[in-house]
Amino acid sequence: MNAHPGGSATAAPGTRSRPSRRPARIVTVVASCLALLAAAVVVGVRALGQEPTVTLLANWTGEDENDFRKAVVEPFERKYRIHVDYQGSNAESQVLGADVEAGTPPDVVVLTGPGELAEYARQKHLLPLEDLVDQADFGPSWAMPLADGHVYWFPLKADxxxxxxxxxxxxxxxxxxxxxxxxxxxxxxxxxxxxxxxxxxxxxxxxxxxxxxxxxxxxxxxxxxxxxxxxxxxxxxxxxxxxxxxxxxxxxxxxxxxxxxxxxxxxxxxxxxxxxxxxxxxxxxxxxxxxxxxxxxxxxxxxxxxxxxxxxEVSGDLVVLLHATPAARKLIRYLASADAQRAWSAEQSGFSVHTGVPPAGGTDPDWRRSLALTLRDRRAVHCFDASxxxxxxxxxxxxxxxxxxxxxxxxxxxxxxxxxxxxxxxxxxxxxxxxxxxx
CATH class of the missing domain: 3.40.190.10 (Periplasmic binding protein-like II)
Incomplete structure (x- = not known):
């Protein structure tokens, strides 16, 4: 029975008008303890290295990094119970180069330069993505096959x-x-x-x-x-x-x-x-x-x-795979999915060119809707940033x-x-x- 607005509820026959709050307090305390225990278990599992972890390098820092974590990373972690060890850097190319030279590259990288990625592919640092990503979801100008016939990247966002x-x-x-x-x-x-x-x-x-x-x-x-x-x-x-x-x-x-x-x-x-x-x-x-x-x-x-x-002229943040661990493969599939692409595009950090994502949302301003439609215009020629x-x-x-x-x-x-x-x-x-x- 709902309480009457502005007053107390009428007690039902055979019940106390003011029931004890002790059971509720006990439930609250138990729930809090369970939550703390669960958090401790998660921390312990990570410390023991038992929770799957995937390392990810990208160029988003500060506010952009926070948006990326909330919109993309955290939903992935919740869904797959995989921890993403994210590193954001404004000097991403230099960081990646140093990591590769040291033999400790990240599992997945998001980078803006296909020219740089093509060099890594030639050196056999990148892994083909054909079995993880449907090229038709993005089109040949975005998921571009190299001379060896393999596709090594796809765009997480475009501009x-x-x-x-x-x-x-x-x-x-x-x-x-x-x-x-x-x-x-x-x-x-x-x-x-x-x-x-x-x-x-x-x-x-x-x-x-x-x-x-x-x-x-x-x-x-x-x-x-x-x-x-x-x-x-x-x-x-x-x-x-x-x-x-x-x-x-x-x-x-x-x-x-x-x-x-x-x-x-x-x-x-x-x-x-x-x-x-x-x-x-x-x-x-x-x-x-x-x-x-x-x-x-x-x-x-x-x-x-x-x-x-x-x-x-267009540009994009391109996703590549360096280690084909099960966790990394799941992250690649996730980042190439319409759900992840839609979530990142909704933050207005850029635009998705995934064919399964609407070019613009119903609440987008006219200028953003127009940009999105231009990026997806099949009658136009799109040329990647030359440099x-x-x-x-x-x-x-x-x-x-x-x-x-x-x-x-x-x-x-x-x-x-x-x-x-x-x-x-x-x-x-x-x-x-x-x-x-x-x-």
């Missing part, structure tokens, strides 16, 4: 890069004018051990939008010289857009600003900058773009004044050259010559393809 962000209250004409003023661009080249990659994104996207995916893919595969007219034009176009070698204060700001802080001036009054050429992930984590209701448009329209050619697809040595040199060029554009010839020389070094591993076929 779109051929876009420019702007505040919602900035109209089309104002955006067109701002695009030709270097001071209007929010630019930050800093990223710790990987500083310079925001500049490589500019150059890659300009090349893709101006010359199309055929030329882009030739270059990303090492078949088009850095000193070619097309590649050189991409560098000089970026120079003119952001004022490389121009206003010392502007250049200094770009070189010293971390990429995640580049858009902060967009909230100032008057605005310190108006446009940002940056991947889709920046809208999810950047309070600056949230504060000004950031929108986006295809980069081709602003960078080149041309209609979008339905070619998009991420290049061999690690070339990728790193490219990022360093972007920093040097921003400060000293007159050194372009020397920079391109050095990149050509490095790209022709024997023993480098180049991907067979970086673009999907489109329609």
């Amino acid at each position: 779109l890069k051929s876009i420019v962000w702007y505040p919602a209250d900035v109209g089309e004409q104002e955006r067109r004018q701002a695009a030709h003023r270097p001071a209007a661009w929010c630019v930050g080249m800093g990223s710790g051990a990987t500083s310079g990659w925001p500049g490589t994104d500019w150059i890659e996207d300009i090349l893709l939008q101006r010359y199309g995916p055929g030329v882009y893919e030739q270059w990303a595969r090492g078949a088009l010289p850095w000193r070619s007219k097309q590649v050189r034009t991409a560098w000089t176009t970026w120079r003119d857009l952001v004022g490389a070698g121009g206003d010392p204060d502007l250049v200094r700001r770009a070189l010293k600003t971390p990429y995640e802080a580049a858009s902060r001036p967009v909230t100032a009054r008057p605005r310190g900058c108006t446009l940002e050429h940056q991947a889709s992930f920046i809208r999810g984590r950047q309070h600056a773009w949230k504060d000004v209701d950031g929108r986006y448009e295809p980069s081709a329209r602003l960078l080149l004044g041309a209609p979008a050619n339905r070619a998009w 991420d697809a290049m061999p690690p040595a070339v990728r790193d040199a490219f990022a360093e050259a972007a920093i040097e060029f921003l400060a000293h554009p007159g050194r372009l010839d020397d920079l391109l010559h050095s990149l050509d020389t490095l790209s022709h070094t024997s023993g480098l591993t180049w991907l067979p393809s970086v673009c999907d076929r489109g329609p």
Whole structure:
């Protein structure tokens, strides 16, 4: 019998009006003891090494790591009773390289660079995933077979890069004018051990939008010289857009600003900058773009004044397997599942391209829904970030050259010559393809 609102319940015949609370207290104490005992058993089992454990290395730290643990890791641990020993690092490539060299690599790794992963695959550090992952769930541009016919990775999340962000209250004409003023661009080249990659994104996207995916893919595969007219034009176009070698204060700001802080001036009054050429992930984590209701448009329209050619630069966090333990195999299957992909995408950390996951949720804002649909558009051509697809040595040199060029554009010839020389070094591993076929 339910209690009457605002008063005590009427006692049933033969019962006490105020029953003793001792049984409830006893139950509570026993439950607490059992919970503590269970926790102690779990700790003891882990300490004895009896609970299955899988080691996982990825680049999510801080708030991103907490979100990843809650959305993805903890549900896996509860479901399979497998402990995930997670390590997050902003210098993930360096950590993985050191671990591999020491002979103690993690079981599973999430890494952004397919070029780096292709090298590990060539060295037999990666294991094929065909029996664990259905390639059709992601498509050939994301779960890409290498020259040996095996698939070694799949995306846990994806992002779109051929876009420019702007505040919602900035109209089309104002955006067109701002695009030709270097001071209007929010630019930050800093990223710790990987500083310079925001500049490589500019150059890659300009090349893709101006010359199309055929030329882009030739270059990303090492078949088009850095000193070619097309590649050189991409560098000089970026120079003119952001004022490389121009206003010392502007250049200094770009070189010293971390990429995640580049858009902060967009909230100032008057605005310190108006446009940002940056991947889709920046809208999810950047309070600056949230504060000004950031929108986006295809980069081709602003960078080149041309209609979008339905070619998009994309990036992804790619999952690979280094040890085929039972626990690691279960984690791979789980991360490739629609449930895990949906859970991580729901955190707005990126987008899932899994065919079993709806492109966008019913509560997603219009800008996020549009980005998701573009990433899944089968009529469009999606080309993986070229520097991420290049061999690690070339990728790193490219990022360093972007920093040097921003400060000293007159050194372009020397920079391109050095990149050509490095790209022709024997023993480098180049991907067979970086673009999907489109329609």
